[in-house]
Amino acid sequence: MTENLKPGDYVPGKGYYHLCAFPKCADPPFFGRKNQRYHPDCKKRIDAERLADKRKKTKDENKIMEQNLGILEDFYPSSLGTVEIPSKELGLKGFDFNASARRIKTEKYGYVCYVVHGLAFRYIQKHDTIIIYKKDELHRI
Numbered sequence: 001m002t003e004n005l006k007p008g009d010y011v012p013g014k015g016y017y018h019l020c021a022f023p024k025c026a027d028p029p030f031f032g033r034k035n036q037r038y039h040p041d042c043k044k045r046i047d048a049e050r051l052a053d054k055r056k057k058t059k060d061e062n063k064i065m066e067q068n069l070g071i072l073e074d075f076y077p078s079s080l081g082t083v084e085i086p087s088k089e090l091g092l093k094g095f096d097f098n099a100s101a102r103r104i105k106t107e108k109y110g111y112v113c114y115v116v117h118g119l120a121f122r123y124i125q126k127h128d129t130i131i132i133y134k135k136d137e138l139h140r141i
């Protein structure tokens with residue numbers, strides 16, 4: 001007898017009437033606590049899916065970061081902490097400038113650098129180039 005019920009209606013002995021908010025729910029109508037949004041099983045499935053999404057995102061981010069690191073390693077010998085390399089060249093190799101990297105400011109000149117594991121790079125906007133450093137070289141800039 002749920003035909004005349006609206007979500008939020010209270011039925012003594014059953015609880016509050018809801019429609020399960022889980023998009024894949026097979027049978028959305030249920031009775032539960034006042035603020036309950038899902039069947040307990042649907043809630044579990046939602047939590048599991050969210051966790052899987054989060055893991056996948058982290059995995060994807062790590063993959064991009066690893067690829068970026070590989071490219072920085074390849075280009076480091078051409079830069080050696082001094083020579084500017086056109087950003088375009090790294091871009092062509094698949095370098096992702098939007099990938100997450102630790103942003104730091106150097107002590108000496110206050111340059112903004114991005115650290116990727118043992119390497120770091122500084123973007124020089126004026127020339128659209130980057131300089132690649134070893135992390136332990138950053139103290140001199």
Ligand SMILES: [Zn+2]
Nearest residue numbers: 020025039042
């Ligand atoms: Zn459900």
